[in-house]
Amino acid sequence: MDGLVREYTARLMDSGNLASLVAGLIALLLVLNRTSWLPLRNIVTIAHEGGHAVVALLSGRKLNGIRLHSDTSGLTVSTGKSHGPGMVCTLLAGYPAVSLLGLGGAWLVNADLARQMLWGGVALLVAVLLAVRNAFGVVSVLVTGGALFLVSWFATPAWQALCGALLCWFLLIGGLRPITELSRKRARRRAGDSDADQLARLTRIPGGAWLFGWFLIGIAALVVGGYWLLLMPQV
Template sequence: MDELVREWTAQLLDPGNAAALVVGAVALVLVLNRSTWPLLRNVVTIAHEGGHAVVALLSGRKLNGIRLHSDTSGLTVSTGRSSGPGMVLTLLAGYPAVSLLGLGGAWLVAADLAQVMLWVAIGLLVVMLLAIRNAYGVLSVLVTGGVLVAVSWLATPAWQALCCALFSWFLLFGGLRPIGELRRKRSRGRAPDSDADQLARLTGVPAAMWLLCWYLIGVVALLLGARWLLLMPQV
Protein backbone atom coordinates (compact mmCIF):
# COMPACT_ATOMS: atom_id res chain seq x y z
CA MET A 1 0.00 0.00 0.00
CA ASP A 2 2.82 2.42 0.88
CA GLU A 3 4.45 1.76 -2.49
CA LEU A 4 1.15 2.47 -4.27
CA VAL A 5 0.71 5.74 -2.36
CA ARG A 6 4.25 6.82 -3.26
CA GLU A 7 3.65 5.95 -6.91
CA TRP A 8 0.43 7.99 -7.04
CA THR A 9 2.11 10.89 -5.24
CA ALA A 10 4.91 10.91 -7.80
CA GLN A 11 2.33 10.96 -10.58
CA LEU A 12 0.50 13.88 -9.00
CA LEU A 13 3.73 15.87 -8.72
CA ASP A 14 4.72 15.17 -12.34
CA PRO A 15 4.28 18.39 -14.34
CA GLY A 16 3.08 16.28 -17.26
CA ASN A 17 -0.10 15.54 -15.31
CA ALA A 18 -1.05 19.19 -14.86
CA ALA A 19 -3.62 19.11 -17.66
CA ALA A 20 -5.30 15.98 -16.27
CA LEU A 21 -5.43 17.48 -12.78
CA VAL A 22 -6.87 20.78 -14.00
CA VAL A 23 -9.52 19.03 -16.08
CA GLY A 24 -10.38 16.83 -13.10
CA ALA A 25 -10.76 19.89 -10.89
CA VAL A 26 -13.07 21.49 -13.45
CA ALA A 27 -15.21 18.35 -13.57
CA LEU A 28 -15.44 18.26 -9.78
CA VAL A 29 -16.59 21.89 -9.71
CA LEU A 30 -19.23 21.15 -12.36
CA VAL A 31 -20.56 18.29 -10.24
CA LEU A 32 -20.53 20.17 -6.93
CA ASN A 33 -21.75 23.55 -8.20
CA ARG A 34 -25.45 24.20 -7.61
CA SER A 35 -25.75 26.15 -10.85
CA THR A 36 -24.20 23.64 -13.24
CA TRP A 37 -25.24 20.33 -11.67
CA PRO A 38 -29.02 20.56 -12.31
CA LEU A 39 -28.38 20.92 -16.04
CA LEU A 40 -25.46 18.53 -16.42
CA ARG A 41 -27.17 15.90 -14.30
CA ASN A 42 -29.18 15.09 -17.43
CA VAL A 43 -26.04 13.45 -18.81
CA VAL A 44 -25.80 11.29 -15.70
CA THR A 45 -29.47 10.32 -16.09
CA ILE A 46 -28.85 9.28 -19.70
CA ALA A 47 -26.01 6.99 -18.56
CA HIS A 48 -28.08 5.68 -15.64
CA GLU A 49 -31.11 4.77 -17.72
CA GLY A 50 -28.89 3.41 -20.46
CA GLY A 51 -27.40 1.04 -17.92
CA HIS A 52 -30.86 -0.22 -16.96
CA ALA A 53 -31.77 -0.69 -20.63
CA VAL A 54 -28.62 -2.57 -21.66
CA VAL A 55 -28.78 -4.98 -18.72
CA ALA A 56 -32.52 -5.52 -19.24
CA LEU A 57 -31.84 -6.62 -22.81
CA LEU A 58 -28.84 -8.76 -21.84
CA SER A 59 -30.87 -10.51 -19.16
CA GLY A 60 -33.60 -11.44 -21.66
CA ARG A 61 -36.18 -8.82 -20.78
CA LYS A 62 -38.07 -6.83 -23.42
CA LEU A 63 -37.25 -3.13 -23.45
CA ASN A 64 -40.44 -1.07 -23.83
CA GLY A 65 -38.94 2.40 -23.67
CA ILE A 66 -36.97 5.05 -21.80
CA ARG A 67 -38.26 8.39 -20.56
CA LEU A 68 -36.04 11.28 -19.43
CA HIS A 69 -37.66 14.12 -17.50
CA SER A 70 -36.82 17.79 -17.06
CA ASP A 71 -36.28 17.29 -13.31
CA THR A 72 -33.39 14.96 -14.31
CA SER A 73 -35.27 11.85 -13.24
CA GLY A 74 -35.75 8.98 -15.64
CA LEU A 75 -37.66 5.76 -16.15
CA THR A 76 -36.75 2.63 -18.07
CA VAL A 77 -39.66 0.23 -18.66
CA SER A 78 -39.07 -3.41 -19.51
CA THR A 79 -41.26 -6.47 -19.39
CA GLY A 80 -40.46 -9.95 -18.18
CA ARG A 81 -40.55 -11.74 -14.88
CA SER A 82 -41.30 -9.37 -11.99
CA SER A 83 -38.69 -11.15 -9.89
CA GLY A 84 -35.61 -13.26 -10.41
CA PRO A 85 -32.03 -12.52 -11.53
CA GLY A 86 -33.02 -10.55 -14.65
CA MET A 87 -35.08 -8.04 -12.71
CA VAL A 88 -32.49 -7.79 -9.93
CA LEU A 89 -29.66 -7.15 -12.39
CA THR A 90 -31.73 -4.58 -14.28
CA LEU A 91 -32.45 -2.62 -11.10
CA LEU A 92 -28.87 -2.98 -9.94
CA ALA A 93 -27.31 -1.62 -13.13
CA GLY A 94 -28.36 2.03 -13.19
CA TYR A 95 -26.13 3.69 -10.61
CA PRO A 96 -22.92 1.73 -11.34
CA ALA A 97 -23.36 2.30 -15.10
CA VAL A 98 -22.40 5.96 -14.74
CA SER A 99 -19.13 5.26 -12.93
CA LEU A 100 -18.25 2.32 -15.16
CA LEU A 101 -18.77 4.41 -18.29
CA GLY A 102 -16.45 7.01 -16.80
CA LEU A 103 -13.92 4.28 -16.08
CA GLY A 104 -14.11 3.01 -19.64
CA GLY A 105 -13.64 6.52 -20.95
CA ALA A 106 -10.62 7.03 -18.70
CA TRP A 107 -9.03 3.85 -20.09
CA LEU A 108 -9.57 5.00 -23.67
CA VAL A 109 -8.14 8.45 -22.94
CA ALA A 110 -5.09 6.92 -21.26
CA ALA A 111 -4.64 4.68 -24.30
CA ASP A 112 -4.69 7.74 -26.59
CA LEU A 113 -8.02 6.63 -28.11
CA ALA A 114 -10.09 9.75 -27.51
CA GLN A 115 -11.53 9.62 -31.03
CA VAL A 116 -12.69 6.05 -30.41
CA MET A 117 -14.30 7.12 -27.15
CA LEU A 118 -16.21 9.89 -28.90
CA TRP A 119 -17.61 7.64 -31.60
CA VAL A 120 -18.49 4.86 -29.17
CA ALA A 121 -20.39 7.37 -27.04
CA ILE A 122 -22.14 8.80 -30.10
CA GLY A 123 -23.08 5.30 -31.27
CA LEU A 124 -24.54 4.43 -27.87
CA LEU A 125 -26.60 7.62 -27.88
CA VAL A 126 -27.94 6.87 -31.37
CA VAL A 127 -29.05 3.42 -30.25
CA MET A 128 -30.55 4.85 -27.08
CA LEU A 129 -32.47 7.43 -29.09
CA LEU A 130 -34.46 4.60 -30.66
CA ALA A 131 -35.80 3.68 -27.22
CA ILE A 132 -36.70 7.20 -26.01
CA ARG A 133 -40.43 7.73 -25.64
CA ASN A 134 -40.81 11.42 -24.74
CA ALA A 135 -39.85 14.76 -26.28
CA TYR A 136 -37.59 15.94 -23.45
CA GLY A 137 -35.70 12.67 -23.60
CA VAL A 138 -35.14 13.07 -27.33
CA LEU A 139 -33.91 16.61 -26.78
CA SER A 140 -31.51 15.56 -24.00
CA VAL A 141 -29.96 12.79 -26.08
CA LEU A 142 -29.69 14.96 -29.21
CA VAL A 143 -28.01 17.82 -27.34
CA THR A 144 -25.55 15.48 -25.65
CA GLY A 145 -24.80 13.71 -28.91
CA GLY A 146 -24.50 17.03 -30.75
CA VAL A 147 -21.81 18.21 -28.34
CA LEU A 148 -19.85 14.99 -28.84
CA VAL A 149 -20.17 15.20 -32.63
CA ALA A 150 -18.97 18.81 -32.58
CA VAL A 151 -15.91 17.85 -30.52
CA SER A 152 -15.18 14.93 -32.85
CA TRP A 153 -15.45 16.99 -36.03
CA LEU A 154 -14.14 20.39 -35.00
CA ALA A 155 -11.59 19.84 -32.23
CA THR A 156 -7.94 19.02 -32.74
CA PRO A 157 -6.68 15.70 -31.33
CA ALA A 158 -5.27 17.51 -28.30
CA TRP A 159 -8.58 19.19 -27.53
CA GLN A 160 -10.43 15.93 -28.15
CA ALA A 161 -8.26 14.27 -25.50
CA LEU A 162 -8.93 17.07 -23.02
CA CYS A 163 -12.67 17.03 -23.68
CA CYS A 164 -12.81 13.25 -23.31
CA ALA A 165 -10.82 13.48 -20.10
CA LEU A 166 -13.28 16.08 -18.82
CA PHE A 167 -16.21 13.85 -19.76
CA SER A 168 -14.62 10.86 -18.04
CA TRP A 169 -13.85 12.81 -14.87
CA PHE A 170 -17.40 14.15 -14.89
CA LEU A 171 -18.93 10.68 -15.06
CA LEU A 172 -16.58 9.38 -12.36
CA PHE A 173 -17.50 12.21 -9.98
CA GLY A 174 -21.09 12.44 -11.20
CA GLY A 175 -21.67 8.76 -10.58
CA LEU A 176 -21.23 9.30 -6.84
CA ARG A 177 -23.35 12.39 -6.19
CA PRO A 178 -26.76 10.83 -7.07
CA ILE A 179 -26.12 8.03 -4.57
CA GLY A 180 -25.73 10.60 -1.81
CA GLU A 181 -28.82 12.42 -3.04
CA LEU A 182 -30.81 9.18 -2.93
CA ARG A 183 -29.62 8.44 0.60
CA ARG A 184 -30.84 11.86 1.77
CA LYS A 185 -34.19 11.43 0.00
CA ARG A 186 -34.71 8.04 1.59
CA SER A 187 -33.91 9.43 5.04
CA ARG A 188 -36.82 11.84 4.53
CA GLY A 189 -39.14 9.15 3.19
CA ARG A 190 -39.24 10.73 -0.27
CA ALA A 191 -38.07 7.78 -2.41
CA PRO A 192 -40.07 4.69 -1.43
CA ASP A 193 -39.79 3.15 -4.90
CA SER A 194 -36.13 3.87 -5.59
CA ASP A 195 -33.95 1.24 -7.23
CA ALA A 196 -32.50 0.40 -3.81
CA ASP A 197 -35.92 -0.07 -2.23
CA GLN A 198 -37.16 -2.22 -5.08
CA LEU A 199 -34.03 -4.35 -4.76
CA ALA A 200 -34.63 -4.64 -1.02
CA ARG A 201 -38.15 -5.93 -1.61
CA LEU A 202 -36.96 -8.42 -4.24
CA THR A 203 -33.93 -9.78 -2.40
CA GLY A 204 -34.46 -9.11 1.29
CA VAL A 205 -31.13 -7.25 1.39
CA PRO A 206 -31.62 -3.83 3.05
CA ALA A 207 -31.70 -0.84 0.73
CA ALA A 208 -28.81 0.72 2.65
CA MET A 209 -26.59 -2.19 1.62
CA TRP A 210 -27.36 -1.59 -2.04
CA LEU A 211 -26.48 2.08 -1.60
CA LEU A 212 -23.20 1.07 0.04
CA CYS A 213 -22.47 -1.36 -2.79
CA TRP A 214 -23.05 1.33 -5.42
CA TYR A 215 -20.95 3.80 -3.49
CA LEU A 216 -18.02 1.39 -3.19
CA ILE A 217 -18.18 0.61 -6.92
CA GLY A 218 -18.15 4.33 -7.65
CA VAL A 219 -15.19 5.02 -5.37
CA VAL A 220 -13.13 2.15 -6.82
CA ALA A 221 -13.96 3.34 -10.35
CA LEU A 222 -12.93 6.89 -9.42
CA LEU A 223 -9.59 5.81 -7.97
CA LEU A 224 -8.75 3.55 -10.89
CA GLY A 225 -10.01 6.05 -13.46
CA ALA A 226 -8.02 8.85 -11.85
CA ARG A 227 -4.87 6.74 -12.06
CA TRP A 228 -5.46 6.10 -15.76
CA LEU A 229 -6.26 9.73 -16.50
CA LEU A 230 -3.05 10.81 -14.83
CA LEU A 231 -1.26 8.64 -17.37
CA MET A 232 -3.01 10.24 -20.34
CA PRO A 233 -0.72 11.36 -23.19
CA GLN A 234 0.57 14.90 -22.73
CA VAL A 235 -1.29 17.51 -24.80
Protein backbone atom coordinates in the same frame (compact mmCIF):
# COMPACT_ATOMS: atom_id res chain seq x y z
CA MET B 1 6.36 4.62 0.24
CA ASP B 2 8.05 8.01 -0.14
CA GLY B 3 9.87 6.68 -3.20
CA LEU B 4 6.61 5.60 -4.82
CA VAL B 5 5.04 8.99 -4.14
CA ARG B 6 8.03 10.79 -5.68
CA GLU B 7 7.98 8.49 -8.72
CA TYR B 8 4.25 9.03 -9.26
CA THR B 9 4.63 12.80 -8.89
CA ALA B 10 7.49 12.83 -11.39
CA ARG B 11 5.48 10.82 -13.91
CA LEU B 12 2.53 13.15 -13.44
CA MET B 13 4.66 16.23 -14.09
CA ASP B 14 6.59 14.65 -16.99
CA SER B 15 3.42 13.54 -18.75
CA GLY B 16 2.01 17.03 -18.80
CA ASN B 17 -1.18 15.90 -17.14
CA LEU B 18 -1.59 18.91 -14.94
CA ALA B 19 -4.20 19.74 -17.61
CA SER B 20 -6.02 16.52 -16.76
CA LEU B 21 -5.86 17.41 -13.06
CA VAL B 22 -7.40 20.79 -13.85
CA ALA B 23 -10.12 19.01 -15.86
CA GLY B 24 -10.83 16.87 -12.80
CA LEU B 25 -11.12 19.93 -10.58
CA ILE B 26 -13.48 21.56 -13.08
CA ALA B 27 -15.62 18.40 -13.13
CA LEU B 28 -15.71 18.43 -9.33
CA LEU B 29 -16.92 22.03 -9.31
CA LEU B 30 -19.56 21.25 -11.94
CA VAL B 31 -20.88 18.40 -9.81
CA LEU B 32 -20.82 20.28 -6.50
CA ASN B 33 -22.32 23.53 -7.82
CA ARG B 34 -26.11 23.33 -7.85
CA THR B 35 -26.49 25.74 -10.78
CA SER B 36 -24.30 23.67 -13.09
CA TRP B 37 -25.33 20.29 -11.68
CA LEU B 38 -29.04 20.63 -12.43
CA PRO B 39 -28.73 20.73 -16.25
CA LEU B 40 -25.63 18.52 -16.45
CA ARG B 41 -27.27 15.86 -14.30
CA ASN B 42 -29.18 14.87 -17.44
CA ILE B 43 -25.93 13.31 -18.72
CA VAL B 44 -25.80 11.12 -15.62
CA THR B 45 -29.49 10.23 -16.04
CA ILE B 46 -28.91 9.17 -19.65
CA ALA B 47 -26.08 6.86 -18.55
CA HIS B 48 -28.15 5.54 -15.63
CA GLU B 49 -31.20 4.70 -17.74
CA GLY B 50 -28.99 3.33 -20.50
CA GLY B 51 -27.51 0.93 -17.96
CA HIS B 52 -30.98 -0.29 -17.02
CA ALA B 53 -31.88 -0.73 -20.69
CA VAL B 54 -28.75 -2.68 -21.68
CA VAL B 55 -29.00 -5.10 -18.77
CA ALA B 56 -32.74 -5.55 -19.32
CA LEU B 57 -32.03 -6.68 -22.89
CA LEU B 58 -29.10 -8.87 -21.86
CA SER B 59 -31.24 -10.58 -19.23
CA GLY B 60 -33.91 -11.45 -21.77
CA ARG B 61 -36.45 -8.78 -20.92
CA LYS B 62 -38.30 -6.76 -23.57
CA LEU B 63 -37.34 -3.08 -23.55
CA ASN B 64 -40.45 -0.91 -23.94
CA GLY B 65 -38.74 2.47 -23.78
CA ILE B 66 -36.85 5.13 -21.87
CA ARG B 67 -38.24 8.44 -20.64
CA LEU B 68 -36.04 11.35 -19.54
CA HIS B 69 -37.69 14.19 -17.65
CA SER B 70 -36.87 17.87 -17.24
CA ASP B 71 -36.39 17.42 -13.47
CA THR B 72 -33.44 15.11 -14.41
CA SER B 73 -35.30 11.97 -13.34
CA GLY B 74 -35.72 9.07 -15.73
CA LEU B 75 -37.64 5.84 -16.21
CA THR B 76 -36.80 2.68 -18.13
CA VAL B 77 -39.73 0.35 -18.75
CA SER B 78 -39.19 -3.31 -19.65
CA THR B 79 -41.48 -6.31 -19.81
CA GLY B 80 -40.74 -9.64 -18.21
CA LYS B 81 -40.98 -11.41 -14.89
CA SER B 82 -41.53 -9.03 -11.98
CA HIS B 83 -39.08 -11.06 -9.92
CA GLY B 84 -36.01 -13.23 -10.39
CA PRO B 85 -32.42 -12.59 -11.56
CA GLY B 86 -33.37 -10.63 -14.67
CA MET B 87 -35.37 -8.06 -12.75
CA VAL B 88 -32.76 -7.84 -9.99
CA CYS B 89 -29.93 -7.29 -12.46
CA THR B 90 -31.95 -4.67 -14.34
CA LEU B 91 -32.63 -2.69 -11.18
CA LEU B 92 -29.05 -3.13 -10.01
CA ALA B 93 -27.44 -1.76 -13.17
CA GLY B 94 -28.45 1.91 -13.20
CA TYR B 95 -26.22 3.53 -10.62
CA PRO B 96 -23.01 1.55 -11.34
CA ALA B 97 -23.43 2.15 -15.09
CA VAL B 98 -22.45 5.81 -14.73
CA SER B 99 -19.21 5.09 -12.88
CA LEU B 100 -18.32 2.14 -15.11
CA LEU B 101 -18.81 4.23 -18.25
CA GLY B 102 -16.46 6.82 -16.78
CA LEU B 103 -13.97 4.08 -15.95
CA GLY B 104 -14.08 2.63 -19.46
CA GLY B 105 -13.68 6.07 -20.96
CA ALA B 106 -10.70 6.79 -18.71
CA TRP B 107 -9.02 3.59 -19.92
CA LEU B 108 -9.47 4.67 -23.54
CA VAL B 109 -8.15 8.18 -22.87
CA ASN B 110 -5.15 6.70 -21.06
CA ALA B 111 -4.54 4.48 -24.11
CA ASP B 112 -4.48 7.59 -26.36
CA LEU B 113 -7.85 6.65 -27.85
CA ALA B 114 -9.80 9.76 -26.89
CA ARG B 115 -11.40 10.16 -30.31
CA GLN B 116 -12.52 6.53 -30.30
CA MET B 117 -13.96 7.08 -26.84
CA LEU B 118 -15.95 10.07 -28.09
CA TRP B 119 -17.22 8.12 -31.08
CA GLY B 120 -18.17 5.26 -28.77
CA GLY B 121 -20.16 7.74 -26.70
CA VAL B 122 -21.97 8.97 -29.82
CA ALA B 123 -22.81 5.37 -30.79
CA LEU B 124 -24.19 4.61 -27.33
CA LEU B 125 -26.29 7.77 -27.41
CA VAL B 126 -27.71 6.81 -30.81
CA ALA B 127 -28.74 3.46 -29.31
CA VAL B 128 -30.37 5.23 -26.36
CA LEU B 129 -32.11 7.65 -28.73
CA LEU B 130 -33.85 4.75 -30.46
CA ALA B 131 -35.40 3.75 -27.15
CA VAL B 132 -36.41 7.22 -25.91
CA ARG B 133 -40.17 7.80 -25.87
CA ASN B 134 -40.62 11.49 -24.95
CA ALA B 135 -39.69 14.83 -26.52
CA PHE B 136 -37.49 16.12 -23.70
CA GLY B 137 -35.55 12.87 -23.73
CA VAL B 138 -34.97 13.13 -27.47
CA VAL B 139 -33.70 16.71 -27.16
CA SER B 140 -31.47 15.82 -24.18
CA VAL B 141 -29.83 12.90 -25.99
CA LEU B 142 -29.42 14.87 -29.23
CA VAL B 143 -27.74 17.79 -27.45
CA THR B 144 -25.36 15.49 -25.59
CA GLY B 145 -24.57 13.42 -28.66
CA GLY B 146 -24.17 16.54 -30.81
CA ALA B 147 -21.62 17.99 -28.40
CA LEU B 148 -19.58 14.77 -28.46
CA PHE B 149 -19.78 14.61 -32.25
CA LEU B 150 -18.58 18.20 -32.69
CA VAL B 151 -15.57 17.63 -30.43
CA SER B 152 -14.69 14.32 -32.10
CA TRP B 153 -15.01 15.75 -35.62
CA PHE B 154 -13.66 19.29 -35.39
CA ALA B 155 -11.39 19.52 -32.32
CA THR B 156 -7.65 18.87 -32.43
CA PRO B 157 -6.36 15.64 -30.84
CA ALA B 158 -5.19 17.61 -27.80
CA TRP B 159 -8.63 19.12 -27.25
CA GLN B 160 -10.28 15.75 -27.85
CA ALA B 161 -8.12 14.27 -25.10
CA LEU B 162 -8.90 17.10 -22.69
CA CYS B 163 -12.64 17.05 -23.42
CA GLY B 164 -12.64 13.27 -23.13
CA ALA B 165 -10.86 13.53 -19.79
CA LEU B 166 -13.36 16.14 -18.58
CA LEU B 167 -16.29 13.90 -19.54
CA CYS B 168 -14.72 10.90 -17.79
CA TRP B 169 -14.02 12.90 -14.64
CA PHE B 170 -17.61 14.17 -14.70
CA LEU B 171 -19.04 10.64 -14.96
CA LEU B 172 -16.70 9.29 -12.28
CA ILE B 173 -17.47 12.08 -9.82
CA GLY B 174 -21.04 12.72 -10.91
CA GLY B 175 -21.91 9.04 -10.57
CA LEU B 176 -21.52 9.36 -6.81
CA ARG B 177 -23.77 12.35 -6.19
CA PRO B 178 -27.11 10.68 -7.10
CA ILE B 179 -26.30 7.90 -4.62
CA THR B 180 -25.85 10.39 -1.79
CA GLU B 181 -28.98 12.25 -2.92
CA LEU B 182 -30.98 9.02 -2.84
CA SER B 183 -29.62 8.22 0.62
CA ARG B 184 -30.90 11.55 1.93
CA LYS B 185 -34.30 11.05 0.28
CA ARG B 186 -34.64 7.59 1.79
CA ALA B 187 -33.78 8.99 5.22
CA ARG B 188 -36.74 11.37 4.81
CA ARG B 189 -38.90 8.50 3.45
CA ARG B 190 -39.32 10.27 0.10
CA ALA B 191 -38.02 7.52 -2.21
CA GLY B 192 -40.11 4.46 -1.45
CA ASP B 193 -40.03 3.23 -5.06
CA SER B 194 -36.32 3.80 -5.74
CA ASP B 195 -34.08 1.16 -7.29
CA ALA B 196 -32.69 0.36 -3.83
CA ASP B 197 -36.13 -0.08 -2.28
CA GLN B 198 -37.37 -2.25 -5.13
CA LEU B 199 -34.27 -4.41 -4.79
CA ALA B 200 -34.88 -4.63 -1.04
CA ARG B 201 -38.40 -5.95 -1.65
CA LEU B 202 -37.17 -8.48 -4.23
CA THR B 203 -34.12 -9.77 -2.36
CA ARG B 204 -34.80 -8.97 1.32
CA ILE B 205 -31.40 -7.25 1.38
CA PRO B 206 -31.83 -3.78 2.94
CA GLY B 207 -31.90 -0.84 0.55
CA GLY B 208 -29.06 0.78 2.46
CA ALA B 209 -26.84 -2.18 1.65
CA TRP B 210 -27.45 -1.68 -2.08
CA LEU B 211 -26.63 2.01 -1.73
CA PHE B 212 -23.41 1.18 0.10
CA GLY B 213 -22.42 -1.33 -2.59
CA TRP B 214 -23.06 1.21 -5.36
CA PHE B 215 -21.04 3.81 -3.49
CA LEU B 216 -18.10 1.40 -3.11
CA ILE B 217 -18.20 0.64 -6.85
CA GLY B 218 -18.24 4.37 -7.58
CA ILE B 219 -15.30 5.08 -5.28
CA ALA B 220 -13.27 2.21 -6.77
CA ALA B 221 -14.00 3.45 -10.29
CA LEU B 222 -13.01 6.99 -9.32
CA VAL B 223 -9.69 5.86 -7.83
CA VAL B 224 -8.71 3.64 -10.76
CA GLY B 225 -10.13 5.92 -13.45
CA GLY B 226 -8.55 8.98 -11.85
CA TYR B 227 -5.16 7.24 -11.81
CA TRP B 228 -5.48 6.47 -15.53
CA LEU B 229 -6.57 10.00 -16.37
CA LEU B 230 -3.72 11.60 -14.45
CA LEU B 231 -1.22 9.49 -16.39
CA MET B 232 -2.78 9.84 -19.83
CA PRO B 233 -0.48 10.64 -22.79
CA GLN B 234 0.88 14.15 -22.97
CA VAL B 235 -1.46 16.70 -24.56
